[in-house]
Amino acid sequence: MVAALLFLTFLLQAAGQWQDEHFKDEISKVEQYCFTNLAKDSGCCMDVEVEPEVVVEKIDREGTGWTCDSRCYDEKQGLRGTDALYYVRGADVTTPRLLYVHGGSWYYGSPFTDSYPQLLSRVAKLTGFVVMAIDYPLVPVGNASSILAHTLAALNWLSETGPNKTRNNPADGPPLMIGGDSSGGGSALTALLKVHANPHLLVDGSKKLAGGFFYSPWTNLACNTPEYYSNAYARVGNPFLSKDLGLVHVGDLMFSDHPNRNSRMFRSNAEAYVGNDVSLLNDPVFSPFYSTVQMLKG
Secondary structure, three states, X not given: OHHHHHHHHHHHHHHHHHHHHHHOOOOOHHHHHHHHHHHHOOOOOOOOOOOOOEEEEEEOOOOOOEEEOOOOOOOOOXXXXXXXXXXXXXXXXXXXXXXXXXXXXXXXXXXXXXXXXXXXXXXXXXXXXXXXXXXXXXXXXXXXXXXHHHHHXXXXXXXXXXXXXXXXXXXXXXXXXXXXXXXXXXXHHHHHHHHHHOHHHOHHHOOOOOEEEEEOOOOOOOOOOOHHXXXXXXXXXOXXXXXXXXXXXXXXXXXXXXXXXXXXXXXXXXXXXXXXXXXXXXXXXXXXXXXXXXXXXX
16 A cells, blocks of 8 residues: 555656646746736736837828717727827838727727737837727727728728828838737728628729738637637646646636636627627628638638
């Protein structure tokens, strides 16, 4: 019996050493540090400085104003609709352009809050692009259809307008791309699919998008994929078998509740986005998870 217990102890120690070696590259100390602090405070680690070499230009386009009234969840209340251009000094009418749609579950955010100035100033610096971030109408003031219309109008404006309101012929203007993150990434992909299927929506068909990028985009409005389970956040650690290893964080901090509740909560958010038109939850344009390979081909 004693020998068996000693052997078991040896196996557990060996397993712990193997885990340390096996996971030291996959789960870095930096990653665990970030997990630990983000779990305590989701705003702990946001960038605070805008790139000093980048110009931030405010843009008020005609007909794009809207009011974030008492129905809004965002802290930035009142008259809204002012966009932002981020570009390095020296950018001109020939500089490539990127339209960016911010995230925030369609309830929150703007081009000037939630660390987007810091993020987009870095994108502008690293790529050399003129980056336009739009202040689209948030839910419930806006919805999927009005956000799409707002995005398409911004694409058309950006196709013919550069820094300091310099103008160009859209047909032979610089490359134009679209991008976004989270919910905004989903809306950006929706706009790309819409333009791809209906070229006349972008400068009457005389301009084609050069491409797009989508950071962790929300692509399935039905919110019914297995990832709600497999990506669920958890703190893992056995006080008896792995006390010396401590707790580790796995999964996505955005999914910190029970998988079923997470799915229902995000589905409710998506239903508000589509204005309770549940047919759009499986629509291949508004919910690109359901799009075909042919639709996604450039």
